[in-house]
Amino acid sequence: MKNKKFDKELFSYLDDEELNFTEYDRELTITKIKKKRNRKSNFKGLLQSIGPVTATFLVIILSIGILLPVIYSNDDNQLASHDNNSFSVLLMGEEQRNRTTLNILLAYNSEDKTMKVVPVPRDTYVSIPDGQGETIKDKLIHAGAYGAGPKTVMETVSQLFDIPIDYYATIPAERLAKSLSLTKNDTKRNNFVEEIKNNLSISNMKKLVKQSETNMTKDQFNTLDSESISVETIDIREGINAKMIDEIYYVEIEENMLAETSNVLQEHLD
Incomplete structure (x- = not known):
């Protein structure tokens, strides 16, 4: 039926x-x-x-198998990015059904008080973990719909650039776009780097995160001093190509651009 x-x-x-x-x-x-x-x-x-007894036992075993990697993974992330109080945050402009039309990766270095900003196109062709041990190739905009919402988007972007992402903040897409002076056409065309350069200040970011759903801690939030942090936007547009796969439009980030951006972010967080 x-x-x-x-x-x-x-x-x-x-x-x-x-x-x-x-x-x-x-x-x-x-x-x-x-x-x-x-x-x-x-x-x-x-x-x-x-049967119920065997099923209960199986659930316990599976839970242990699932939770242990998560626990140790979280510990590794803390060690990788928190020894010097540096951290990374993914800002997501979220619409209905867990679609993220805006994805902006932030990497903060606490020693030199600088923030690297990477706008990631919504149509980027990515590998999405589905929570069942498999990956799905699709647009970044759809990542949250396949898995656990913002955490799946965060994991997808983390794998894309090969860096740990410590925090996320989900903001209504319309509010995030308005704060950055973006139109809907800007986000559809993946053309918003200049607007982010001009409008994503630390004070603006703090205001957005404060009003969002986030797992960012209060202590980390308070380390962001609006007056002393320098913000640099990394423009990856030169390494992006439009492509059609099975008559569907995507954009693909070239391997050398991914590697270069990943190295910059890793060094910045160390």
């Missing part, structure tokens, strides 16, 4: 796609999401079939 609620959710999600979203694209996205839901459904059926 066809699940009408599921179909409604899928097509309400797809209706918002804005660039070259064909009927084939719809079917491709539907298939991806169905596969994810089927995995969850099959797992639930397995638990029911093997």
Whole structure:
């Protein structure tokens, strides 16, 4: 029997796609999401079939397997970026259904009091962890819809630039765009580097983060002195190419640009 609620959710999600979203694209996205839901459904059926005691034992084992890497990963991130109180933050302009139309990576160095800013295009072709041990190739704008919302977006950008990202802040996309003097066309065309250079000051960033959903600690927030921090925007546009994959529009960051940006950010956070 066809699940009408599921179909409604899928097509309400797809209706918002804005660039070259064909009927084939719809079917491709539907298939991806169905596969994810089927995995969850099959797992639930397995638990029911093997009995409550065995199922409980299996859940405990799986939980240990899932939590231990997360715990140790968090510890590693703390050691990697907090020894000198430097840290990284991903600002996300979020719309409905966990779509992030604006993604801005910030890296703060506490020793020289400088902030590196990397605007990441929404249509960037990325590998997205789906929470089931698999990765999905899609646009960055869709990362949150495949996994655990902002944490999946944060993990996706972290893997893209090969650096730890310590904090995130999700801000309504319209509010974030307005604060940066961006139009909707600017974000659709991935053309907003100059506006960020001119409008993303430390005081503006602090105001945005304060009004956002964030995991940034109060202590880290208070280390940002608006008057003493220098902000530099890293422009990666020269290393970006537009491309079509299965008649879907993407932008791809060249490997040398990714490596160069990653090195700059890693050195900045050390």
